[in-house]
Amino acid sequence: MDQVEIFKALSNKTRLQILGWLKEPELNFPEQPNADFENVGVCVGQIQIKSGLSQSTISEYLSILQRADLISSTRLGQWTYYKRNKEGLKKLSEIINTEL
Amino acid sequence: MDQVEIFKALSNKTRLQILGWLKEPELNFPEQPNADFENVGVCVGQIQIKSGLSQSTISEYLSILQRADLISSTRLGQWTYYKRNKEGLKKLSEIINTEL
DNA sequence: TTGGCATATCGGGAAAAGTCGATATAAATT
DNA sequence: AATTTATATCGACTTTTCCCGATATGCCAA
Numbered sequence: 667m668d669q670v671e672i673f674k675a676l677s678n679k680t681r682l683q684i685l686g687w688l689k690e691p692e693l694n695f696p697e698q699p700n701a702d703f704e705n706v707g708v709c710v711g712q713i714q715i716k717s718g719l720s721q722s723t724i725s726e727y728l729s730i731l732q733r734a735d736l737i738s739s740t741r742l743g744q745w746t747y748y749k750r751n752k753e754g755l756k757k758l759s760e761i762i763n764t765e766l
Numbered sequence: 767m768d769q770v771e772i773f774k775a776l777s778n779k780t781r782l783q784i785l786g787w788l789k790e791p792e793l794n795f796p797e798q799p800n801a802d803f804e805n806v807g808v809c810v811g812q813i814q815i816k817s818g819l820s821q822s823t824i825s826e827y828l829s830i831l832q833r834a835d836l837i838s839s840t841r842l843g844q845w846t847y848y849k850r851n852k853e854g855l856k857k858l859s860e861i862i863n864t865e866l
Numbered sequence: 867t868t869g870g871c872a873t874a875t876c877g878g879g880a881a882a883a884g885t886c887g888a889t890a891t892a893a894a895t896t
Numbered sequence: 897a898a899t900t901t902a903t904a905t906c907g908a909c910t911t912t913t914c915c916c917g918a919t920a921t922g923c924c925a926a
Contacts, residue, residue: 673776676866678914682769685866710873723915725874736866744872744923750866759862766776766785766836766855778884810903823885825904844893844902868926875920882913890905896898 669765672758675734680717681727685736687716688750706740707749772858775834780817781827785836787816788850806840807849 676682687694691703695712714724728748731737735754740747776782787794791803795812814824828848831837835854840847 669782670777670779673773673782674913676773677770677777679770680914682773682866689866711871714873719914720916721873722875722917726915729874741873741922746873755862755866759859762855762859762862766782766789766850774883780884811901814903819884820886821903822887822905826885829904841893841903846903869924870926871922871924873920873922876918878916880914880916882911884909884911886908886910888906888908890903892903893901895900 669761672734672736672754672761675730675736678727680719680724681731684713684717684727684731685750687713688737688748691749701742701745701747703749706742706747707737709745709747711745713748769861772834772836772854772861775830775836778827780819780824781831784813784817784827784831785850787813788837788848791849801842801845801847803849806842806847807837809845809847811845813848 676685688708691708694716695703695708698709698712701707701709710721710725710728713728714721717724719727728737728739732739732748735751735757737748737754738751740749776785788808791808794816795803795808798809798812801809810821810825810828813828814821817824819827828837828839832839832848835851835857837848837854838851840849
């Protein structure tokens with residue numbers, strides 16, 4: 667993954683907020699039946715509601731974050747759940763500490 | 767400083783390279799008379815040559831990085847020298863580790 | 867197998883970023 | 897004071913990003 671793409675993914679207020687929300691899902695989203703936050707994450711619809719932006723925009727933002735390895739997704743039935751990708755975030759932190 | 771602006775500053779190949787070059791100036795730039803790398807940094811002209819982009823573009827890129835607190839400048843005579851801003855970079859690393 | 871949700875993808879218009887050459891400013895030199 | 901050198905700023909053009917509504921796709925339920 668290109669480093670520039672990682673920083674581009676983070677260059678947007680809403681996308682940064684999404685990552686922040688996903689760090690503490692219990693605090694930021696209502697309970698989800700049949701899908702626990704830790705294992706699968708939060709479904710697109712909840713993130714969209716919280717953001718106030720359109721469905722298509724949030725779907726796109728989530729895939730930008732995913733392409734940058736900052737989040738990962740799981741499909742369960744008709745829902746797609748997204749959660750933080752700890753490895754990707756750790757890698758980013760290392761880039762900053764060792765290359766910049 | 768807005769977090770988004772920090773990531774925008776890093777969302778460009780050349781600007782990322784500049785930060786990398788400034789991390790090890792002795793390796794990336796020729797000796798400078800009357801200005802040591804550690805204290806004042808590297809002058810704009812050298813960075814411009816290394817980048818291959820136009821003078822105006824590099825001047826602008828340096829001020830974008832400076833506005834994001836990632837580098838700082840010192841004027842000495844007719845030259846402006848830029849160096850990494852360690853505090854800004856540390857703050858960035860903390861943002862990633864605690865907020866994302 | 868049709869209808870209804872949840873999500874993804876597409877097409878587009880407006881705003882921002884990338885990059886340049888030309889010009890301005892500021893300092894040093896003659 | 898005029899010239900040269902280093903850097904900053906301006907105006908313009910092109911490319912990318914933001915964000916939407918419309919449409920497609922995938923999955924489930926009746």
